[in-house]
Amino acid sequence: MVLSRHLDERVWLLNRQGKAAIAASAQGHEAAQLACIEATDPSKDHYLIYYRQFAAMMALGTEPEEMLRGFLAKTDDPMSGARQFPLHGAHPRVDLFNFSNVIATQLPQAAGVALADKLKGSDAVTVVFFGDGASSQGDTHEAMNFAGIHKLPVIFFCENNRYAISVPLEKQMGVESVASRAVGYGFPGVQVDGTDVGAVYEVTNVAIERARAGDGPTLIEASVERLLPHTTDDDHTRYRSSEDIVQMLNRDPIRILAELLKRRGQLTDSGDEEIHALAKKRVNLATDTVDAEPYPSVESMFDHVIDSSGGHS
Amino acid sequence: MVLSRHLDERVWLLNRQGKAAIAASAQGHEAAQLACIEATDPSKDHYLIYYRQFAAMMALGTEPEEMLRGFLAKTDDPMSGARQFPLHGAHPRVDLFNFSNVIATQLPQAAGVALADKLKGSDAVTVVFFGDGASSQGDTHEAMNFAGIHKLPVIFFCENNRYAISVPLEKQMGVESVASRAVGYGFPGVQVDGTDVGAVYEVTNVAIERARAGDGPTLIEASVERLLPHTTDDDHTRYRSSEDIVQMLNRDPIRILAELLKRRGQLTDSGDEEIHALAKKRVNLATDTVDAEPYPSVESMFDHVIDSSGGHS
Amino acid sequence: MTERTVIEAVRATIQAEMRRDSSVIVLGEDVGIRGGVFLATDGLIDEFGEDRVIDTPLAESSICGIALGAAVNGMRPIAEIQFADFVWPAINQLVGEASKVRYGTNGVKTAPMTVRVPYGGGVRGGLYHSQSIEVLFAHTPGLSVVAPATPFDAKGLLATAIRTNDPVIFLEHKRTYRLVKGDVPDADYTIPIGKAEIKRPGTDLTIIAYGLMLHYALQAADMAAANGISVEVLDLRTLRPLDEDAIVESVSRTGKALIVQEDTLSVSISSEVAAIIGERCFFDLDGPITRLGPPEIPPMPFSPIQEAAFMPSPDKILAAITKLAEI
Amino acid sequence: MTERTVIEAVRATIQAEMRRDSSVIVLGEDVGIRGGVFLATDGLIDEFGEDRVIDTPLAESSICGIALGAAVNGMRPIAEIQFADFVWPAINQLVGEASKVRYGTNGVKTAPMTVRVPYGGGVRGGLYHSQSIEVLFAHTPGLSVVAPATPFDAKGLLATAIRTNDPVIFLEHKRTYRLVKGDVPDADYTIPIGKAEIKRPGTDLTIIAYGLMLHYALQAADMAAANGISVEVLDLRTLRPLDEDAIVESVSRTGKALIVQEDTLSVSISSEVAAIIGERCFFDLDGPITRLGPPEIPPMPFSPIQEAAFMPSPDKILAAITKLAEI
Ligand SMILES: Cc1ncc(C[n+]2csc(CCOP(=O)(O)OP(=O)(O)O)c2C)c(N)n1
Ligand SMILES: Cc1ncc(C[n+]2csc(CCOP(=O)(O)OP(=O)(O)O)c2C)c(N)n1
Ligand SMILES: [Mg+2]
Numbered sequence A, B: 001m002v003l004s005r006h007l008d009e010r011v012w013l014l015n016r017q018g019k020a021a022i023a024a025s026a027q028g029h030e031a032a033q034l035a036c037i038e039a040t041d042p043s044k045d046h047y048l049i050y051y052r053q054f055a056a057m058m059a060l061g062t063e064p065e066e067m068l069r070g071f072l073a074k075t076d077d078p079m080s081g082a083r084q085f086p087l088h089g090a091h092p093r094v095d096l097f098n099f100s101n102v103i104a105t106q107l108p109q110a111a112g113v114a115l116a117d118k119l120k121g122s123d124a125v126t127v128v129f130f131g132d133g134a135s136s137q138g139d140t141h142e143a144m145n146f147a148g149i150h151k152l153p154v155i156f157f158c159e160n161n162r163y164a165i166s167v168p169l170e171k172q173m174g175v176e177s178v179a180s181r182a183v184g185y186g187f188p189g190v191q192v193d194g195t196d197v198g199a200v201y202e203v204t205n206v207a208i209e210r211a212r213a214g215d216g217p218t219l220i221e222a223s224v225e226r227l228l229p230h231t232t233d234d235d236h237t238r239y240r241s242s243e244d245i246v247q248m249l250n251r252d253p254i255r256i257l258a259e260l261l262k263r264r265g266q267l268t269d270s271g272d273e274e275i276h277a278l279a280k281k282r283v284n285l286a287t288d289t290v291d292a293e294p295y296p297s298v299e300s301m302f303d304h305v306i307d308s309s310g311g312h313s
Numbered sequence C, D: 001m002t003e004r005t006v007i008e009a010v011r012a013t014i015q016a017e018m019r020r021d022s023s024v025i026v027l028g029e030d031v032g033i034r035g036g037v038f039l040a041t042d043g044l045i046d047e048f049g050e051d052r053v054i055d056t057p058l059a060e061s062s063i064c065g066i067a068l069g070a071a072v073n074g075m076r077p078i079a080e081i082q083f084a085d086f087v088w089p090a091i092n093q094l095v096g097e098a099s100k101v102r103y104g105t106n107g108v109k110t111a112p113m114t115v116r117v118p119y120g121g122g123v124r125g126g127l128y129h130s131q132s133i134e135v136l137f138a139h140t141p142g143l144s145v146v147a148p149a150t151p152f153d154a155k156g157l158l159a160t161a162i163r164t165n166d167p168v169i170f171l172e173h174k175r176t177y178r179l180v181k182g183d184v185p186d187a188d189y190t191i192p193i194g195k196a197e198i199k200r201p202g203t204d205l206t207i208i209a210y211g212l213m214l215h216y217a218l219q220a221a222d223m224a225a226a227n228g229i230s231v232e233v234l235d236l237r238t239l240r241p242l243d244e245d246a247i248v249e250s251v252s253r254t255g256k257a258l259i260v261q262e263d264t265l266s267v268s269i270s271s272e273v274a275a276i277i278g279e280r281c282f283f284d285l286d287g288p289i290t291r292l293g294p295p296e297i298p299p300m301p302f303s304p305i306q307e308a309a310f311m312p313s314p315d316k317i318l319a320a321i322t323k324l325a326e327i
């Protein structure tokens, strides 16, 4: 979590330096992402992420160098070879992917992935991440409806940070909670404090067990804060009040967790500092390494448009 | 209701005679449609219908001749001049329209119509009709969500006949009722027996008052029976069990209403027969009239592609 | 060898592919017990069960999105869009997503899926059961688009489509379904995507067509032959990638090209074929590159009189042949 | 007269039209207090309020469907699609529905709506913030498609679009937003839809382009002039209906045509322009109808090196000019 935070901060710095074209940050979402992943089994489960899944990708074993290659558009970007925005493409080691920037397309795709597992008799679970903004899309409805009918092993994990770029929740929906929609599809919808690692782990665990047992989907809505503007191209002081910003900063999951551990005596101040120092060092190392790496060749952009073998099974 | 039924039957006959290319029937849906319309004000309200709205169109004052012109593709088809399937296009006298055969597109359109009324300060209400099948479409979700946010004066009137062509309800949704989804949008959802004119009138009336008062949308789900196959191109014995068909026939709203009125002493057997005889006569007259009418010219197919005036306001 | 209609060839091929490969599944509206509104999947649910023949809710975007998800997880889905006119809600999942899966993941993921789309008019379908929808798909890198016109081609190309490791849009002209019959080998065979075929050789001019228009072109060519004009008819069969070499070879030889199309001409397959000819056959051309299609109005009126006036016909094609031959 | 960028011209025009006609409303994602991600609607919510400047949920199909419904009930909505890449979910409401409202109701209903779509690449947008999406719209009867390349044209055409009684797809090239500046009259004026414009006269060959490519073509024409080649540059400005007469007039005069396009060439605007030339200029042509565009791969890589290699550039255009001039 701390490493993810430091690397995330570094990426914004690299953007300000003109090295990274664009970045969306997971700052504020880390606890939700990490705790959710913790309850899953990366050796068989599937993860359909979206652009804000920085911490989730790290939790799934992506190295800092690999993360940076995406942002710096280096040839060895593991997700897409620098064809796509950072975090887009498919992971080489775990079944984590994010085909596009187009909001909510991943939800029907997740239902399809889960359908295939059901047909294969696999007990793998598909976790699909999305924001509150994505909940407005027709695809979200269609995906949940289908998953409900077929009791598919899929977890709809909504990171509700109350904003779709600048559009606040009350302009996105006539209700308070995304989770309230689950009743309309015939499966449980749960709201959880997304800054609370324990709570998120618990509800995800229940959902995973339910899914593996063949009992169908769960919609989890984790309330989180988007600590930074939407992306490096945004300035949220244009549309967030200063009270909103102050309150939001109080819900930083890293501070919350550190304070909790300290209260419990599981973390000392110096231990905390050491963790941060180590993370910083790791980030520096990765930055130096990746900075020196090559960019993709022009020729490689012609690869993989369609199956060059002629494409027959 | 009786006239609608007889004319509807005639249309199927005309199809069997090779005169009407295709027909979808409202048989079984009549009570729901008529009672709903009865609670509205055709002088100002808007109606976005779909292909099964035969009875609704008649309740809104469409003459039998006008109905038949659509089915027989005659030049004076009031809705589209025979450019479209019957019941598609726009009505010349009331604000009733149905732009396309594409299921559920009318729901966002209805939200837009209602938005315009809200901006204009009009107290008109928009009624949009759709089937259970349409409830699965993304557009339905998006429309209800928007209408809920802006508390738009729109009534979502679902005629749930438990089939989307051959697909039964349990393959369309993981829940029992479409109305249950309304809670996810922040407005009331009501289930009503669509063979019961009084009940439908009641719930629609409440919804209309709510909408006119600026309190927002209502989702009404009327359970009805599709007494005939999906269209004249369909054969429902391929996919409906004989018990299902027998049970369904017991829910014929015309029989139910006639029996109720007779039980109450408000209708005699001979009175009933007379109504049917009159309706048949009217239908015969209309058929003869329209049969003799001309088909559209080839030249007229070039009209109204875009504003021929150059299109400036 | 069995004589089959186009729809019978389609059905038999789906069945054969499902027997051949257990990862082939079918999904769409009414594809189960109803067997599809055109009966392309008739009986399949009895043989393969509800798991592999899935009646979906009425929601095209998710039909294609689910097919895509299943495809990247080991299945070979065949999604059916009930009528081409209803494919628009699924454009985002097909053109936006499926086309770029392989490219956008740098080859890590692939989407072996076939989307069957019954299209075209002349069936009293009016504005919303007659549309041709090939343009955008044929424009999009990463997709293949196939449009067979005969039962033989339908079988060979559908087998290829299903076995292809990338998304294929498979267009079936509704009017040909029962109208067009032909001998189809019972044995397994495939036809490569991207290969046009000369369906009738000739020397004076080349007609380029696909789908229903192929048959009208062949009829017109017969009539022209009676007038001493020798017409070659090239069936495109695949709309992406176009078989540029076949087009260039034929037109360079005959010196004249007439492109016949049911779809609106503006910005269409016919435009691309004309552009290929204008660039690559320029020095061999003996006459203007000619196109014949419907008027530029929404396709197509429900009125039978107007529908007939809207559609290109053998007679209209013959007139265009005669005019071009005289230049 | 004020010097403005393209985006400033767009913003000022929306504001002027909203002042002129109270039925003009704006809706889309982030168009309110955020002013749109490109600031095309910056400040409008302050002047016109939340009723007329509506921040919608993230749902493009309904943005367009709601605009359509409002349009048939007396409003003149301007819907903003945040990036062209996200217009695919709305195809059904635009191509399927809006295009046929007037036709399908036999003229009883009309849909005076404008859909603003920021499109195009060269902005490090990768596969999903760089797309060109004009093809399907330009193919569809009932729609008008406009693609201005200068601040002057943006103002005149946007005013026309908003006042038009039918749906207009208004394409704004993202790369031109701040890059391209020009004098814009402060007074009200309109430019008719369907009229191309010669942006640079010449005699040896005609380049036909629109959007960002217009500017690259003008640069290449300048470079060619230094080599003694006189290039005419025709700006299409409207993609549906194409100004066929202007294309034919220019190419017939110069005898050679080079069509330059950022969008994938296959089945595109460039194809249609080539087809028009191949049919109507055949007897005046002195060389093959030539097209220059990107490679047939998904547009376009995020990698800056690959993005640059993907895009047509003034240098590549110059090379094509030189080659064609030598024939
Ligand atoms: C279909 C689509 N429309 C618009 C956009 C532009 N866009 C990118 S992110 C975003 C907001 C998403 O908000 P949310 O889903 O809440 O995710 P968050 O960024 O808050 O985590 C928008 C509108 C997009 N990517 N896709
Ligand atoms: C988008 C779309 N997909 C498919 C169809 C084909 N189709 C026509 S009616 C229908 C079933 C509709 O069922 P429902 O909404 O329940 O209405 P009902 O006919 O039962 O009244 C289908 C699948 C269509 N018209 N539009
Ligand atoms: Mg959000």
Ligand SMILES: [Mg+2]
Pocket (backbone or CB within 6 Å): B131, B132, B133, B159, B160, B161, B162, B163, B164, B165
């Ligand atoms: Mg139904």
